[in-house]
Amino acid sequence: MSGNPDKQSKGALxxxxxxxxxxxxxxxxxxxxxxxxxSLGRERLGIVGESGSGKSxxxxxxxxxxxPQAQVSAKKLNFDGIDxxxxxxxxxxxxxxxRIAMILQDxxxxxxxxxxxxxxxxETLRTHEKVGKAEARERALExxxxxxxxxxxxxxxxxxxxxxxxMGQRAxxxxxxxxxxxxxxxxxxxxxxxxxxxxxxxxxxxxxVAERGMGLIFISHDLRLVSSFCDRVVVMYAGKxxxxxxxxxxxxxxxxxxxxxxxxxxxxxxxxHPLPVLDRKPEWAA
Amino acid sequence: xxxxxxxxxxEVVFDRFRALKxxxxxxxxGESYGLVGESGSGKSxxxxxxTGLAPAAGGTITVNGKALGKTRDKAxxxxxxxxxxxxxxxxxxxxxxxxxxxxxxxxxxxxxGEKRIERALDEVGLGKGFRFRYAHQLSGGQRQRVAIAxxxxxxxxxxxxxxxxxxxxxxxxxxxxxxxxxVRRRRKLTFLMVSHDLAIIxxxxxxxxxxxxxxxxxxxxxxxxxxxxxxxDYTRNLLRASEGFVRV
Numbered sequence: 001m002s003g004n005p006d007k008q009s010k011g012a013l014x015x016x017x018x019x020x021x022x023x024x025x026x027x028x029x030x031x032x033x034x035x036x037x038x039s040l041g042r043e044r045l046g047i048v049g050e051s052g053s054g055k056s057x058x059x060x061x062x063x064x065x066x067x068p069q070a071q072v073s074a075k076k077l078n079f080d081g082i083d084x085x086x087x088x089x090x091x092x093x094x095x096x097x098x099r100i101a102m103i104l105q106d107x108x109x110x111x112x113x114x115x116x117x118x119x120x121x122x123e124t125l126r127t128h129e130k131v132g133k134a135e136a137r138e139r140a141l142e143x144x145x146x147x148x149x150x151x152x153x154x155x156x157x158x159x160x161x162x163x164x165x166x167m168g169q170r171a172x173x174x175x176x177x178x179x180x181x182x183x184x185x186x187x188x189x190x191x192x193x194x195x196x197x198x199x200x201x202x203x204x205x206x207x208x209v210a211e212r213g214m215g216l217i218f219i220s221h222d223l224r225l226v227s228s229f230c231d232r233v234v235v236m237y238a239g240k241x242x243x244x245x246x247x248x249x250x251x252x253x254x255x256x257x258x259x260x261x262x263x264x265x266x267x268x269x270x271x272x273h274p275l276p277v278l279d280r281k282p283e284w285a286a
Numbered sequence: 287x288x289x290x291x292x293x294x295x296x297e298v299v300f301d302r303f304r305a306l307k308x309x310x311x312x313x314x315x316g317e318s319y320g321l322v323g324e325s326g327s328g329k330s331x332x333x334x335x336x337t338g339l340a341p342a343a344g345g346t347i348t349v350n351g352k353a354l355g356k357t358r359d360k361a362x363x364x365x366x367x368x369x370x371x372x373x374x375x376x377x378x379x380x381x382x383x384x385x386x387x388x389x390x391x392x393x394x395x396x397x398x399g400e401k402r403i404e405r406a407l408d409e410v411g412l413g414k415g416f417r418f419r420y421a422h423q424l425s426g427g428q429r430q431r432v433a434i435a436x437x438x439x440x441x442x443x444x445x446x447x448x449x450x451x452x453x454x455x456x457x458x459x460x461x462x463x464x465x466x467x468x469v470r471r472r473r474k475l476t477f478l479m480v481s482h483d484l485a486i487i488x489x490x491x492x493x494x495x496x497x498x499x500x501x502x503x504x505x506x507x508x509x510x511x512x513x514x515x516x517x518x519d520y521t522r523n524l525l526r527a528s529e530g531f532v533r534v
Contacts, residue, residue, distance in 0.1 A: 050455040165325065194324035194482055195527040202531045221455055228530040264460035266489035268528060269512045274464035278457035
């Protein structure tokens with residue numbers, strides 16, 4: 001891998017400057033992401049927004065899985081000193097799943113339904129590393145154990161439809177972590193899961209991210225969850241960053257959209273009838 | 287107060303899997319009652335058993351004083367309507383909103399369709415402009431409003447809500463929850479609402495039942511839950527989980 005030799009001294013693992021993603025459609029050009037800039041060290045960054053805010057497209061552009069008809073441009077999109085937009089598709093592919101990994105929302109759709117969980121994990125590993133079958137199996141089992149699957153040997157041979165959502169998501173995390181990525185993009189990794197399972201999965205993710213010193217981009221619609229999990233939060237609205245703040249300072253959020261998002265969720269012990277709703281202002285999207 | 291729904295010892299079995307293991311439940315008339323639990327706890331199955339979508343293998347269900355048998359008659363469906371979780375899956379993709387809303391009217395042979403459709407759309411805050419659109423032309427929140435309109439158009443007294451907002455954005459969720467509260471107040475409806483989100487249940491319901499593995503864990507009032515006056519560990523776990531992620 002052609003990494004940056006002095007990455008210890010350089011703080012930013014990922015630098016994004018003026019990222020734009022546009023989709024040509026029959027009715028004209030849709031700008032899904034309109035000039036997003038942030039930098040990421042080995043930290044947990046949350047990207048929060050509602051559907052259509054461009055948060056997922058931002059993650060996908062970094063990962064390099066934007067649909068082919070869309071156009072991605074940026075003044076700078078650097079991962080560990082590598083200019084992601086100028087390298088060849090082959091080089092990009094070598095990064096994907098290896099140094100940059102992505103967890104998607106619903107394991108029901110992101111896992112291959114006709115392949116056992118074990119085979120999928122082994123496939124990821126052997127795509128990126130030269131390892132023998134037996135060793136790959138051993139490492140996959142170990143990884144399944146690391147995501148707290150109690151009976152890894154049994155789960156290894158199961159198909160995705162045979163496991164619960166929480167278990168599937170753990171398998172997904174195992175698959176993504178097995179190549180030892182430096183940057184993990186998690187797109188709504190727990191939204192399809194039960195609350196209690198959500199915490200288990202987050203705990204696993206948190207522990208592994210901390211242990212391995214990864215950078216994490218946590219994309220979610222749930223502002224409160226993100227702020228409790230991440231160090232920093234980027235709030236997106238209509239393809240733009242409306243506010244960037246430390247998770248601990250969320251209470252002091254300035255932008256009315258951020259405040260509205262925080263307020264509109266029902267909370268145990270805070271009786272508000274009716275719930276405050278967001279009054280969207282056109283100038284937020286300007 | 288009379289009971290709108292009384293359930294005693296309800297059993298639902300799928301092949302050899304017991305989805306519900308003898309559940310008792312009483313929902314009073316005009317009450318909003320919540321069912322909380324994880325996936326697989328049987329909360330949705332309970333709703334589906336009431337409507338007849340899941341086969342009851344034992345126990346009794348009584349709705350508005352009438353014991354339900356294996357089949358449900360038309361009068362039952364006029365009185366009990368359901369709103370499903372996924373607004374993307376519960377509306378016919380090739381039918382306009384108008385056609386969707388006409389379906390229940392046609393089934394029940396109701397004549398003043400025109401007026402009812404306009405009123406129903408109005409009531410859920412969509413207006414006439416949405417009447418001839420297709421589901422794919424609507425946002426998630428708008429679709430759920432259509433689903434609510436479809437449930438309300440028969441003027442039921444009981445609404446079964448299966449995670450009605452879990453597929454929606456937070457701000458849209460607030461709008462739909464406000465709408466549901468408003469129609470309940472206006473029409474004096476009885477709600478039986480399923481959610482995995484304790485905050486939503488305490489916001490919407492006066493009483494609730496916590497379920498796990500097809501069984502009732504405990505029954506609480508919303509204020510008991512808010513005050514953390516719960517007796518089961520499982521409920522305590524759920525409460526802790528709903529407070530968000532805490533780094534250990």
